[in-house]
Amino acid sequence: MAISLSVILLLLILAWIFLRSGGLKFSHALVCMLLGFYLASSSLAATIHNGLAATAEVVAALNP
Numbered sequence: 001m002a003i004s005l006s007v008i009l010l011l012l013i014l015a016w017i018f019l020r021s022g023g024l025k026f027s028h029a030l031v032c033m034l035l036g037f038y039l040a041s042s043s044l045a046a047t048i049h050n051g052l053a054a055t056a057e058v059v060a061a062l063n064p
Contacts, residue, residue, distance in 0.1 A: 018024030
């Protein structure tokens with residue numbers, strides 16, 4: 001749960017930066033948000049979640 005909240009916060013900050021810098025239009029952000037909601041309610045949601053969780057575990061296992 002904490003990883004997904006961190007990812008959401010990171011994506012929100014990135015979207016805000018892109019929106020403020022002019023690299024991301026509001027309509028593009030809206031389309032990305034709607035795509036996220038549709039993906040979350042699809043049958044791919046579990047696969048996406050497992051892939052992100054596995055990636056987070058690999059990154060957490062790296063020692064700098």
